[in-house]
Amino acid sequence: MGNLLIDNIGELVTNQVGTGTGGPLGIRRKAAVLVEEDRIAWIGPAKYAPAADRRIDVDGRAVLPGFVDSHAHLVFAGDRAAEFAARMSGQPYTGGGIRTTVAATRAAGDDDLRATVARLRAEALRQGTTTIEIKSGYGLSVADEARSLRIAAEFSPETTFLGAHVVPTEYAARPDDYVGLVCGPMLTAALPHAKWIDVFCDRGAFDADHARAILTVGQAAGLGVRLHANQLGPGPGVRLAVELGAASADHCTHLSDADVEALASTSVDGVTSTVATLLPGAEFSTRSPYPDARRLLDAGVTVALATDCNPGSSYTSSMPFCVALAVREMGMTPAEAVWAATAGGAAALRRGDIGVLRPGARADLTVLDAPSHLHLAYRPGVPLISQVLHNGVPQ
Numbered sequence: 001m002g003n004l005l006i007d008n009i010g011e012l013v014t015n016q017v018g019t020g021t022g023g024p025l026g027i028r029r030k031a032a033v034l035v036e037e038d039r040i041a042w043i044g045p046a047k048y049a050p051a052a053d054r055r056i057d058v059d060g061r062a063v064l065p066g067f068v069d070s071h072a073h074l075v076f077a078g079d080r081a082a083e084f085a086a087r088m089s090g091q092p093y094t095g096g097g098i099r100t101t102v103a104a105t106r107a108a109g110d111d112d113l114r115a116t117v118a119r120l121r122a123e124a125l126r127q128g129t130t131t132i133e134i135k136s137g138y139g140l141s142v143a144d145e146a147r148s149l150r151i152a153a154e155f156s157p158e159t160t161f162l163g164a165h166v167v168p169t170e171y172a173a174r175p176d177d178y179v180g181l182v183c184g185p186m187l188t189a190a191l192p193h194a195k196w197i198d199v200f201c202d203r204g205a206f207d208a209d210h211a212r213a214i215l216t217v218g219q220a221a222g223l224g225v226r227l228h229a230n231q232l233g234p235g236p237g238v239r240l241a242v243e244l245g246a247a248s249a250d251h252c253t254h255l256s257d258a259d260v261e262a263l264a265s266t267s268v269d270g271v272t273s274t275v276a277t278l279l280p281g282a283e284f285s286t287r288s289p290y291p292d293a294r295r296l297l298d299a300g301v302t303v304a305l306a307t308d309c310n311p312g313s314s315y316t317s318s319m320p321f322c323v324a325l326a327v328r329e330m331g332m333t334p335a336e337a338v339w340a341a342t343a344g345g346a347a348a349l350r351r352g353d354i355g356v357l358r359p360g361a362r363a364d365l366t367v368l369d370a371p372s373h374l375h376l377a378y379r380p381g382v383p384l385i386s387q388v389l390h391n392g393v394p395q
């Protein structure tokens with residue numbers, strides 16, 4: 001196939017601070033990118049672009065790293081549109097609807113689940129997402145969690161075991177027994193297909209002691225830790241994430257000063273080793289107040305943006321939508337939001353090969369139908385993705 005030159009780029013977002021004309025996005029103007037197989041081979045001024053076997057002229061458009069959606073629940077059956085409608089009429093979100101999706105997921109065949117993941121994965125890719133983390137968590141039995149992860153692994157290397165999403169109905173009177181199941185046979189069945197372990201640590205789900213027990217045993221088995229924390233109310237989740245060295249504390253909607261300080265304390269060379277992953281699609285769809293990204297950023301906490309795509313609290317696969325919400329509702333500048341949706345997501349997954357454009361990085365690129373990254377927030381709801389390259393291949 002040979003190499004491929006992306007030429008005539010008006011604005012190139014590299015996320016490499018200190019290159020080009022600078023700014024937090026490492027923006028370069030009038031640039032070109034040479035792709036060889038699945039990697040970036042060269043970046044430089046378009047006028048010095050090397051000859052290549054193939055060439056795509058993007059005609060002055062903006063080019064960004066592909067979005068990194070570091071939090072999604074794609075393995076499920078059915079939807080909960082009626083629950084959404086009830087919320088829009090004033091009902092609160094409690095997480096109780098998770099059990100509705102568990103029942104539908106258990107009843108579905110493998111091919112149905114696979115088709116849903118494929119559909120959502122394709123939908124995300126069309127909107128510029130080139131990496132998507134996929135959680136289990138709607139099986140909640142040994143066999144159903146294992147198959148959820150097996151199917152997830154067909155679509156992404158970033159798979160997360162979320163057996164501790166809620167206590168399923170059949171264990172309602174015996175939550176300790178369910179935690180024992182998660183820590184024992186369910187973890188063993190999940191391990192071949194999972195890279196990460198996650199717990200929903202919140203009211204109505206798992207408390208800090210149960211969450212610590214589950215995450216500690218998962219970590220000892222070799223899984224990386226991430227945590228659903230402080231979504232429905234204040235609580236111990238964020239501090240537990242820091243205590244365990246989690247890659248990410250997700251949601252962070254209700255934070256105390258101590259939570260923010262704990263996250264900031266993990267900073268190494270300007271990036272916090274525990275990232276705060278904010279999920280504005282969930283606040284949009286649950287009518288909860290949005291998390292305060294400004295407060296986190298001002299405290300020096302690394303912020304990622306992700307969709308939380310799931311049929312209950314956030315049925316969107318659109319990272320551009322999340323960027324627009326973060327700018328309008330969460331105090332982020334457009335540059336901060338674009339960074340959080342690309343390099344921030346990569347930090348939350350502890351990946352150095354994605355979310356940046358530099359020689360050696362994976363050739364995952366999004367071409368906007370716009371001259372600047374600003375348009376992602378400036379033109380909300382508009383399909384601005386002109387072209388996507390994933391692993392060097394035009395999609």
Ligand code: NIG
Pocket residue numbers: 095097098101200228231282308310311312313314
């Ligand atoms: O991240 N908070 C827990 N889990 C999902 C919601 C799942 C659901 O409602 O089905 C979330 O928002």
Ligand code: FE
Pocket residue numbers: 071073228308
């Ligand atoms: Fe979630």
